[in-house]
Amino acid sequence: MKALHNLIEKKVKPHFEQDGKLSKFYRTFEAFETFLFVQGNVTTRGSHIRDAMEMKRTMFHVLIALIPALLFGMWNVGYQHYQAIGMDVDFIDQFLFGLYRVLPIIIVTYASGLLVEFLFATIRNHEVNEGFLVTGMLLPLIVPVTIPLWMVALATVFAVIIGKEVFGGTGMNILNPALLARAFLFFAYPAQFSGDEIWIYAQVHAPEQLVDGFSGATSLAVLAAGNLESMPSVMEMFLGTIPGSIGETSTLAILLGAFVLVATGVGSLRIMLSVVAGGLFMGLLFNLFAVNEFMEVPAYYHLIMGGFAFGTVYMATDPVSASQTGTGKYIYGFLIGVITLLIRVVNPAFPEGMMLAILFMNVFAPLIDHYVVRANVKRRLKRVKPAEA
């Protein structure tokens, strides 16, 4: 280890330092170097000792939490494909098929996103932030597998620049970058992002092989169309053997991820629970006043359909774009749940409400915080009066 470190310090690093040939790429070098080694930098001011936790480890644990959804998503891509063309293949083939389709999306996301990140870190001369490690994995999981790769790159670049860097980078952004990328795609390329013919690989790339009468509609689309009889079963929706975006279908896999996030304390249980509470509340309200079939759907169906679970666990909990105060998190989460169902049930133009609900609440999170802070200020000012009396 020492030899490797010496090699980097003595042979590689000088090229990137001030007078080196590659000094322009110092920040890129530094990102890789700090990835490889925790540096021997010591405290100079303030607390002499520091907690072992830092950003890399935080982000890494979100990635760990995404693994179940990712692996399941890969398998499901293959499973859906072979089902659609009526072929019976074994588990490994299904998974490999998915791996082969999903991996390029992930690679393109990371490559294009990190390029922008490194570029901005170099221009602004700050350290490269770890935030994109997570964004780069979230984005591939919330797009359909049929997405063209150039679209992935375009959306990523758009999200990183407009969603994050213009505000000053990770920690300063208002909107969740991965969701912003998806919203960008959704509105810019509606043909590739809505409808019933985009969720399964075979539908786009091998439509002639499709089994007769095959429908690749998501459960939300089925519901919106009022075809209650062709809905998948609760078990199918919970396990995730249904069409949908790559990583969002399996509530079970997402629950595993949620367990990792909550057990390690990386994700906010408070937000997750309040989103679910908001969703159930609105669902029950719809049930009470149901005038059509969509409103009659049992409230818990909504938790396992579409992107609700994925958004709840991985998107709403993004600490930067969520509410930052404790009380605020309850309000923020609850309203995400409520608005998601409102969009799903009341607005037939958008079968999926999770993305828009979270983005909408991202925008309102600072306002919620503002009122929570105001309440704190008022409470503190009140103390003066009894003290004087």
Place this chain on the structure above:
Amino acid sequence: MNIPLKGEAEKILQTPSRAKEYAVKPTDFHGLFPKMMLEEGERVKAGTPLFYDKYNEDVVFTAPVSGTYTRLVRGAKRRILEVRIEPDEADDHIDFGAADPASISREEIIDKLLKSGLWPAIRQRPYSIIASREDKPRDIFISAFNSAPLAPDLDFVINGSEGDFQKGLDVLSHLTDGEVHLGIDAESTTSEAFTRAKGVRVHRFKGPHPAGNVGIQIHHIRPVNKGDIVWYLDVQHVVTIGRLFETGIYDSRKVVALTGSEVENPRYYRVHAGVRLDNIAGNNVLQEEGVTPRFISGDALTGEKISANGFIGFYDSQATVIPEGDKPELIGWLIPNMQRFSVSRTWPSFLMPWKKYRLDTNIRSGERPFVITGLYEKYLPMDILPMQLLKAIMINDIDMMENLGIYEVAPEDFALCEFVCPSKIEIQSVIRDGLDNIQKEFA
């Protein structure tokens, strides 16, 4: 949270022989602009004034021991860092006159404290600076237990000085029209000097660090609002004040705990204020190949970095020695190292709550913007929104700082937040900047 560090001091009190050097460090006193009153080479007695505050000429700083003022150590921009004194055998003192605080006026008490150089022991909130004689504090607060990492046990420290402590409390009660509040630990405080202290109101606190911080106690007893001024002191300074009124001399002796994982035999020492560290730590620090020790006057969270021959600070009753973390570690952010401590459950330390750690000074990451939320709140037991206050300070929004409670806080109260911060933001410095800006605004 109590950070489980190795090297707690054993309850053995030693009295080492006279140190080679003592020093008064103007840098111990925030905002002080020292003006020297002596020339190098002049002889001093214990209690001889060395320098005064340019902006507050009444406040003088006196020699803790008798001897010769040998050297003035300056730093960058000729800032005075240390006023060094070589002690001699004479041990003579300036006599400030013993007095019964009940029979002299408040003004006379204050004059005596100022002249003897003990006035700087009294600090004020807001701002956490030396108190001003013009103010009449609403209340005076003393914390009778220290919850910082490896902090000295004040029950042990007070042993034998109970009378002086009570005398000191009597003196203080004449300085305020309000009350003198004494915060004790509901479980561990047993000394009757604290539990049965007379003329004060005793408050019981329960819980881990920072419960022993006087700022936290003030917040829960009677918070500081805009316009309020309260004073606070350390227990050992109350004892010193008591002795001044009992005997008439500035007897700077105090008990200092030598702690930390790099100390061979951590224990307590009775020394004069401003003692050179090697006097107590000289032969008591572990030597290990490749490990550089870091010497700290104070505790590992809030103390000041000094050299092996540095001096213990005026307000410190503890010295800590821990290893420097100056070695790189291969993929150290990922490998689940058992020797690392973290409040985060992503590290295995939460599985071993009994374990004590030999933590080093490695920062472990570059500085990042705020990302994680809801973390600082757990380590600041006040009705204050820490992140919002920090952001208000960073953008220098005076109104917001006032509203969010800047008057109640001191850097030490945020030390744990700084420790846990995954973005490695220097939170204590931010708080100090905020206090400075507010002070300037109303100066």
